[in-house]
Structure formats: C-alpha cells, structure tokens
Amino acid sequence: MKQLFLLIFLCFSSTLFAQEEGGIDFIRGTLENAQKLAEQQHKLVFISYENYGGNSRWMNQNVFSTPEIGEYFNEKFVSLKINSESLRDKASYSNFKYHDASSAYFFFTPDGELIYKSHFAANPQELIADAAKAININENFVSLEKLDKLISKAEASQDILYLHSLRRLQTTNVGSNKEKNLKDLDKTVRNYISGLDKASLAAEKNVLLLCEYLYETNKTCNDELFKLLVGQAANIKNFSEENVIGIEQRIDRIIERSFNQALTNKNVDLMNESISTIATFWHEKNTPFYNKEMAMRSFKIDFYETTKDWENYSKEIAAYLNQIDAIDSEALATNAVTVYKKDEDKQKFTTEEWAFLHDDILNAYNEEIAYQLRLYGWRFAQNITDKESLKLPLKWLSKSLRIAENPTTMKTYSQVLYKLGREQEAKKYAEDAVKVAKGQVIVRDFREADAKNQ
Structure with missing residues (x-):
C-alpha cells in the first residue's frame, strides 16, 4: 500500500511541477492550482507570459534556469508559464487575458490581484529586483476592492487616490472586461491628475503615472492630459536615468501612434501636435543627417504626400534636401579624424593609415548624402509636375551622380529629363544607367547639363 501511495505521489508531482534542475520549478497545473x-x-504567484520568440527563449535558457533565480523564486513564489501563442495554453488559461502583449511577467496575490508587471527581457539581477519590488508592494498591499470602497466614501487622501490610479493602471489589460476597465481607469486617473496642484503634478511618481497611463491606453498627442505631460518636459530631465529613458521611449511611441493616426484620418491638427511634440521632447544626439529639424520635416513630407498637399510638400522636401546639400562632408571627415587623434597614442596609426581613415569617413558621409539626394529627389519627381519646380530634383540628382554613378539615380534623372521635354538627354542617361549596372565606367562632363538646369 505504501508503495502504491508513493507511486501515485511521484506521478502527481511529476505532472504538477516542471523541474528545471537549478532553476525555477514551474508548475504544470492550472492557474487555479497555482x-x-x-x-x-x-507565497505569491509568478507568471511568465511568453511566446515562441527570441526573448522568451533567451529568458528560459539564461535566466529561469539559473541556480540563483531558482533558489530565490522557489522559496518565495509559485511559478507558472503561459505561452501566448500556444493553442493548448490559450484553451487551458482562457481566464488569463493580458491584452496587447506577447510576452511579459506578472506577480499576483494568491486571490488573483495583480501586484506588479514588467516587460519580458531581463537578466537575473533585474528579475530578482522586480520580484523584490513585488514582495515589498505586497507587504502593504491594499486590494482594488478595498480602494474602491475608500474612494466611494470621499475621504481618500492624495496618497490613496494615487494608489487607486496606479492599481487601476496595473489591472487595465488584465481580465476579460477590457472596455469597463478602461472606462474605470480613465475616470480614476483623470480625477486624480486634475486634482493635483502644479508642484504635486511635477513629482516624479505622478509624471510616471501620467506617462504610463497615456501610453498604455493608446492616447495621442491631442489629449488634454498629454498636454500636461508636455508641460513637464524640462522637469523630466531631473528624474532618475531609468525613468527618463522609460518616459522618452513611451513618448516616442505616443508620437508615432499620433502621427499614424493623423495620416490615416488626414488630420492636420493632430499632425502639427505630433510635430511640436518632437521639438519639445527631442532627445537623440544630433547628427548631420538626423537632427530635430530634419526629423520634423520628414514627418511633414510624409503627411503632405499622403494628403496630396503638393505646395507644402514641395516646400518641405526642398528645405530638407537643401539641408543635405549644404553638408560639408570634407569638414565633417576632418573633424572626425581630429577627434580620433586625441587618442593618437593609443591608435598608433601611420600617416598613410590616418589618410585612409579620413577617406573612409569621407566616403561614408558622401554615400549618405548621395542616398538622401537620390531618395528624396525621386520622391519629389514622382509627385510634382510643374516644369519649373522639376529643376530642383535635377540639381539634387546631379550632385548625387557626382558622388557616385548609381544606375538608380541615373534612371530617375532620365525620367525627370523626359518630363521636362529633354528627350535626347533622357535617352542618353537611360542608356548609361544600363551600362553602369553592367559595371561599365562612365566619364561625364556636367558643365553643359548644369547650364541647362539653371
């Protein structure tokens, strides 16, 4: 009898747990079992909500399987894996719904209240830090049901209102009733934020809450609360590095989402809101080919092309390419080499090697200039029919050809010439494009062409 009991126990335990030697013991039972x-x-419940992608495989191979993680999690959590792409898991865990995510991890109370969630990829130290954060939150955890009752009594302090907003935000995408959750979240957060004075709104935790709310609920740049976030732009720079990076990433996504919506709806006001936000929150390092002004112009070019506003399209694309045309690649290359020479003792280059480095950098700059002139020159020529205006892409394409005899550039140059009625020249460039594509070298004198393009 004892042997039979032992056999049954071993069979049960092998079904319930997925033993990973040295790592987390993920159970194989249901969410209710967990x-x-x-x-x-x-203990608390830890759920790895994963898919078949690279991040999930990396976490399984390099994080969940480590002794350090296993020791910590097996002591403090009951752990469960749910694969968002597995048909079996979708059927087995139909009551676990995390909307708009393919991979993440969650910490729950035993009765199913979400304590903390995070994006999926994390190294062992980061995962333990998140787990410790969840444990710390749980020590003073107040259920959402209790918070709702406190709020209904109209006696809630600002701290309770903040916690209520945070808890609503955490649970918005968890559960089957997403529409109701969103309505409750909107009401809760907007009531809390609107009740803050200027100093309280500037607090790091409130700016983070506001940003996360706008990001998670798919709000756009014309939302009134987003405008409050814009007002905190200067203040955000003083936050912790981790929070600054997180806020910048979310604002970038909100701008992208807003611009895409502006394109879809041909909404010029939303487009302008998106563009002005780029100016406010610009955080990339400026380069000759990517700076705030050029990023804003590229957005406008796309919008005016979609809405067929050819007057503004011509103006923006001309301004963009004139910036490219004005780039002094020789000066940039010389400056880059000067920077490298500050560590000349470490480099120990010969004179010839320094010259090679200069030429290599110069060629890279010139290639990018040629590409930009070719790409936007082609886009301009495809959409603009006015013959006087078409002289502009000839100028840009001509400079691109001086840098590199690219057959695609030559074909575009030929097409513009045809539009201008210069058929013999167009035919010559079309033939030359074929020759260059076959590897032949073309020797060209641009002086006559330049005179005609004036």
Missing part, C-alpha cells in the same frame, strides 16, 4: 498552492504555502 493560486491554491500559493495560498497554502503563503
């Missing part, structure tokens, strides 16, 4: 075990063992 919650019951957590309640019995006075």
Whole structure:
C-alpha cells in the first residue's frame, strides 16, 4: 500500500511541477492550482507570459534556469508559464487575458490581484529586483476592492487616490472586461491628475503615472492630459536615468501612434501636435543627417504626400534636401579624424593609415548624402509636375551622380529629363544607367547639363 501511495505521489508531482534542475520549478497545473498552492504555502504567484520568440527563449535558457533565480523564486513564489501563442495554453488559461502583449511577467496575490508587471527581457539581477519590488508592494498591499470602497466614501487622501490610479493602471489589460476597465481607469486617473496642484503634478511618481497611463491606453498627442505631460518636459530631465529613458521611449511611441493616426484620418491638427511634440521632447544626439529639424520635416513630407498637399510638400522636401546639400562632408571627415587623434597614442596609426581613415569617413558621409539626394529627389519627381519646380530634383540628382554613378539615380534623372521635354538627354542617361549596372565606367562632363538646369 505504501508503495502504491508513493507511486501515485511521484506521478502527481511529476505532472504538477516542471523541474528545471537549478532553476525555477514551474508548475504544470492550472492557474487555479497555482493560486491554491500559493495560498497554502503563503507565497505569491509568478507568471511568465511568453511566446515562441527570441526573448522568451533567451529568458528560459539564461535566466529561469539559473541556480540563483531558482533558489530565490522557489522559496518565495509559485511559478507558472503561459505561452501566448500556444493553442493548448490559450484553451487551458482562457481566464488569463493580458491584452496587447506577447510576452511579459506578472506577480499576483494568491486571490488573483495583480501586484506588479514588467516587460519580458531581463537578466537575473533585474528579475530578482522586480520580484523584490513585488514582495515589498505586497507587504502593504491594499486590494482594488478595498480602494474602491475608500474612494466611494470621499475621504481618500492624495496618497490613496494615487494608489487607486496606479492599481487601476496595473489591472487595465488584465481580465476579460477590457472596455469597463478602461472606462474605470480613465475616470480614476483623470480625477486624480486634475486634482493635483502644479508642484504635486511635477513629482516624479505622478509624471510616471501620467506617462504610463497615456501610453498604455493608446492616447495621442491631442489629449488634454498629454498636454500636461508636455508641460513637464524640462522637469523630466531631473528624474532618475531609468525613468527618463522609460518616459522618452513611451513618448516616442505616443508620437508615432499620433502621427499614424493623423495620416490615416488626414488630420492636420493632430499632425502639427505630433510635430511640436518632437521639438519639445527631442532627445537623440544630433547628427548631420538626423537632427530635430530634419526629423520634423520628414514627418511633414510624409503627411503632405499622403494628403496630396503638393505646395507644402514641395516646400518641405526642398528645405530638407537643401539641408543635405549644404553638408560639408570634407569638414565633417576632418573633424572626425581630429577627434580620433586625441587618442593618437593609443591608435598608433601611420600617416598613410590616418589618410585612409579620413577617406573612409569621407566616403561614408558622401554615400549618405548621395542616398538622401537620390531618395528624396525621386520622391519629389514622382509627385510634382510643374516644369519649373522639376529643376530642383535635377540639381539634387546631379550632385548625387557626382558622388557616385548609381544606375538608380541615373534612371530617375532620365525620367525627370523626359518630363521636362529633354528627350535626347533622357535617352542618353537611360542608356548609361544600363551600362553602369553592367559595371561599365562612365566619364561625364556636367558643365553643359548644369547650364541647362539653371
């Protein structure tokens, strides 16, 4: 009888747990099983919500399987894996719904209250830090149900209102009733934010809450609360580095989302809101080919092309390419080499090697200039029919050809010439494009062409 009991126990335990030697013991039971075990063992529930992608494989191979993680999690959590792309898991865990995510991890109380969630990829130290954060939150955890009752009494302090907003935000995408959750979240956060004075709104935790709310609920740049976030732009720079990076990433996504919506709806006001936000929150390092002004112009070019506003399209694309045309690649290359020479003792280059480095950098700059002139010159020529205006892409394409005899550039140059009625020249460039594509070298004198393009 004892042997039979032992056999049954071993079979049960091998089904319930997915033993990963040295790593996390993920159970193979249901979500309800995980919650019951957590309640019995006075632990929290950890859920790895993953897919078949690279991040999930990396976490399984390099994080969940480590002894350090296994020791920590097996002591403090009942752990469960749910694969968002597995048909079996979708059927087995149909009551676990995390909307708009393919991979993440979650920490729950045994009765199913979400304590903390995070994006998926994390090294062992980061995962333990998140787990410790969840444990710390749980020590003073107030359920959403209790918070709702406190709020209904109209006696809630600002701290309770903040916690209520945060808890609503955490649970918005968890559960089956997403529409109701969003309505409750909107009401809660907007009531809390609107009740803050200027100094309180500037607090790091409130700016983070506001930014996360706008990001998670798919708001756009014309939302009134987003305008409040814009007002905190100068203040955000003083936050912790981790929070600054997180806020910048989310604002970038909100801008992108807003611009895409502006394109879809041909909404010029939303487009302008998106553009002005780029100016306010610009955080990339300026380069000759990517700076705030050029980023804003590229957005406008796309919008005016979609809305067929050819007057503004011509103006913006001309301004963009004139900036490219004005780039002094020789000066940039010389300056780059000067920077390298500050560590000349470490480099120990010969004179010839320094010259080679200069030429290599110069060629890279010139190639990018040629590419930009070719790309936007082609886009201009495809959409503009006015013959006087078409002289502009000839100028840009001509400079691109001086840098590199690219057959695509030559074909575009030929097409513009045809539009201008210069058929013999167009035919010659079309033939030359074929020759260059076959590897032949073309020797060209641009002086006559330049005179005609004036």
